[in-house]
Amino acid sequence: MSLLPLATALGASAGLVLGLTGAGGGVLAVPLLVFGLGLSIPAAAPVALLAVGLAAALGATLGLRQHIVRYRAAGLIAACGIVTAPLGLWLSHRLPAVPLALCFAGVQALVSVRLWRGANCAEVPRARCPCRLDHATGRLHWTLPCARALAATGVLAGLLSGLLGVGGGFVIVPALRRFTDLEMNSLVATSLAVIAVVALATGGATVAGGLVDAALALPFALGTAAGLLLGRWLAPRLGGPRLQKLFAVVGLAAALALLARSHICG
Template sequence: MDILEILGYFGALLIGVVLGLIGGGGSILTVPVLVYLLAINPVTATAYSLFVVGTSALVGALRNIPKKLIDFRTAIVFAIPAFIAVYLTRKFLVPAIPEEIFTLGSFTLTKGIGIMIFFAIIMIVAAISMIKEKDNGRNLKEEKVSYNYPLIIVEGVVVGLLTGIVGAGGGFLIIPALVLLAKLPMKKAVATSLLIIAIKSLIGFIGDVQNMEINWVFLFIFTGLSIGGIWLGVYLNNFVNGKKLKKAFGWFVLLMGVYIIWSEIY
């Protein structure tokens, strides 16, 4: 086991710690860890990420059920179009992308490079969202839950498509949608988003099982470390300021996204 492999497994633990500390964002690290530290093909890495993210989110969702923080009706309305979109994306769209998309001079945009650049763009958007996030007060007062079904369905399809391509959970898109479109309080929005992420990620992963060979032993070990990291993160949350940490993590993700674009192009 070389140093990069050791760092890769440590990265799996770190993904869970970040999820446990700030309630999201950790999944954005999964693909870079798998690709750059464990030398896994980007297409396979996005598939593995769906399983890791889905399983980790499921653990978080199960912890929130006894606290009655999950709005199951909203989760179902959002999750159905999302998991249909992510399944179809992994089953048909991703395999249909050509291995060489185009060539410009000496640069060839391959499928792997294209996925990583698109992923980096999503990382940058997520990072800006974390850095600029403000408390809108919804976690302080309850509002009557209302359902803007057309917009929730459209948002579910968009998030499912993005999740299918890059393998990230999309919490930074789901949570604002639940707050703005379903009028959920922030705590319920975060908890409900975990259930949505779990459903759409794991169902999307089924599309990959049908298309590629999965290294189940590695995947279970990596996922197990991430889940262990969640419990460690939840414990550390008692001693760390989550808001400040989230902004600092946002800057880290921003730099990482810029680095990925630079390294893939040059």
């Protein structure tokens, strides 16, 4: 029973990051479960995936009510992600522990570097992005390059979701920033919609296979949902370069800790 409050608090931390940025919650959730609750990466991944998926669904619902989710783009990305996520899940249970930890640490480090660099760079005009918003209709203007870019984003996000137990927001958010001219609030809400579909679909397979410890998954998921609500409320007040740098430092520390742990355990 003593683990329940800890699992809830750890979930809230991951949800807070997800709510503030639309990305990074899943990447942070797995190290929290590994170091906070002593789970292995294969055991932590499905718990993180379910929790992040449920929290993202809540955030996406709020975005739909505000009419800021680009649901056609989210649908295409999610459809491609659902196709490749099972492959990632299959690989996660066949790769040795040390290479899997190294892969996760590498992804975490990449996310941290992107956050740090993004915090130091001003937003650049995206006049040449393939997916342009039609301000008359409020919808994206679809072209073949746009569809290709979003489909490729879904393929990569889905593969990493299944492999590492992450939502894929660290892929989706930078891709949407590069390929679309969406405002940040719409971009985050659309990312959450994709994460919800891919993570819940993949997480459902883990539940069916009996791979999830419900006693830990439920409080962690509830904490993640609560943290996401807080993060969405705080986002307009706390967003900015300093916050991005803080997440970058925390993420890099988690990556280094996973590398050290994999070396010791290996």
